[in-house]
Amino acid sequence: MIKEFEEEEVRNILPTKAILIEFLNEHLRKYCPPENHFSVRFGKQVLNGDKKLLLKSEVIYCSTVPRYKELSMKVLYKKVKSNERVW
Numbered sequence: 195m196i197k198e199f200e201e202e203e204v205r206n207i208l209p210t211k212a213i214l215i216e217f218l219n220e221h222l223r224k225y226c227p228p229e230n231h232f233s234v235r236f237g238k239q240v241l242n243g244d245k246k247l248l249l250k251s252e253v254i255y256c257s258t259v260p261r262y263k264e265l266s267m268k269v270l271y272k273k274v275k276s277n278e279r280v281w
Contacts, residue, residue: 211237218247225253 211229214237218224224247226232239245263269 219250222247223250224248225250 215226
């Protein structure tokens, strides 16, 4: 981006998360995570160019995700808990 933003500057320009998310969604046409997963710090990183957001046209939405037993957290955890490289 053009300049580094300080967190206080971001709060002054776009005072709430909702306004920042609306700006990114509606004006820049970027996909943003839900508000409960979006922080001002993350917004600052996006504005600074440290993080990138996808264009809404690039996002692929899944309406239903199949439930495969081998992809459950219990099974995956058992497979990786002894792996040194994961931890």
